[in-house]
Amino acid sequence: MHTSNPDLIPEIIEILRSNNRVTVLTGAGISAESGVPTFRDAQTGLWSKFQPTELATPQAFRQNPKLVWEWYTWRREIIKKALPNPAHFALAEMEKLFPEFVLITQNVDRLHRIAGNERIIELHGDIFRTKCSVENIAVKDWPDKGDIPPLCPHCGGMLRPDVVWFGESLPARILEAAWEAASSCQVFLAIGTSSVVEPAASLPIVALHNSAVVIEINSQDTPLSGIANYSLKGAAGDILPRLVSGLNR
Numbered sequence: 001m002h003t004s005n006p007d008l009i010p011e012i013i014e015i016l017r018s019n020n021r022v023t024v025l026t027g028a029g030i031s032a033e034s035g036v037p038t039f040r041d042a043q044t045g046l047w048s049k050f051q052p053t054e055l056a057t058p059q060a061f062r063q064n065p066k067l068v069w070e071w072y073t074w075r076r077e078i079i080k081k082a083l084p085n086p087a088h089f090a091l092a093e094m095e096k097l098f099p100e101f102v103l104i105t106q107n108v109d110r111l112h113r114i115a116g117n118e119r120i121i122e123l124h125g126d127i128f129r130t131k132c133s134v135e136n137i138a139v140k141d142w143p144d145k146g147d148i149p150p151l152c153p154h155c156g157g158m159l160r161p162d163v164v165w166f167g168e169s170l171p172a173r174i175l176e177a178a179w180e181a182a183s184s185c186q187v188f189l190a191i192g193t194s195s196v197v198e199p200a201a202s203l204p205i206v207a208l209h210n211s212a213v214v215i216e217i218n219s220q221d222t223p224l225s226g227i228a229n230y231s232l233k234g235a236a237g238d239i240l241p242r243l244v245s246g247l248n249r
């Protein structure tokens with residue numbers, strides 16, 4: 001395991017330059033520089049007394065659907081004002097440079113798509129997509145009758161955000177695609193994630209077991225830092241553009 005220091009960048013660029021199959025896993029840290037609070041940031045204002053892991057669960061929705069719906073409304077308002085940052089744009093550039101590039105994200109903020117990435121696996125869904133909590137089908141629009149949460153126009157059940165909550169399984173085909181991308185890549189980048197939440201946190205381990213080079217880019221130490229081949233400490237918005245400009249040289 002290599003600790004981070006600035007002169008690792010040229011070595012990482014050489015590793016990337018000599019490989020074709022690159023898989024990236026991102027977490028909330030890559031959107032932090034866009035002003036989107038991460039799961040570990042203390043929640044602000046009204047939400048400061050709650051832990052995200054207490055609100056992002058089916059139990060919380062059952063117990064207090066209004067509170068959970070309003071938390072997501074608050075988050076959507078913040079994310080609507082957010083723009084992709086240099087880290088997002090660097091990954092969009094990277095997708096063009098590698099014949100086999102897959103971006104797996106734990107984020108639900110759509111910022112990778114807005115930045116231009118196309119080969120995206122959204123592990124945990126999309127905060128701007130809504131589904132019926134009874135029929136489990138996407139619902140694009142509904143009459144506003146003042147209900148919070150709003151009710152499904154087909155069955156009258158409560159609507160919910162189309163994201164994966166703690167204690168909910170990820171859609172099988174999405175997990176399979178992520179597993180495949182982690183097990184077939186030559187280089188795996190884990191960026192801006194605390195590497196705690198499963199099954200996402202197992203993806204770099206799958207890559208390691210398939211002799212990929214695993215490179216972590218994170219502002220703090222995580223459980224992955226001691227196992228990755230390289231662990232670069234720093235801001236994604238600083239490190240990723242330097243990697244991409246080195247690749248373009």
Ligand code: BV8
Pocket residue numbers: 026027028029030032033038039040041053056106107108124163164165166167168169170191192193194195196197198199200217218219220222234235236237
């Ligand atoms: C599952 C969508 C099978 C929702 C999210 C007990 C009971 C039930 C389940 C479990 C259990 N024990 C364990 C589990 C499994 C559980 C889990 O892992 N729990 C954790 C807490 C231990 N997982 C699940 O439940 C998953 N499903 O396992 O199904 C099953 C079924 C039933 C019962 C058991 C198992 C589903 C998990 C998905 C949850 N949904 N998001 C929403 O958004 O509202 S998770 C959410 O938090 C994120 O999506 C992300 O995945 C996760 C962690 O967030 P990160 O992205 O890592 O962000 P974080 O804030 O943590 O860290 C940011 C990092 O960036 C930090 O390290 C920071 O230093 C760094 N950083 C900050 N700024 C920068 C930076 N780095 C670089 N540059 C910067 N500028």
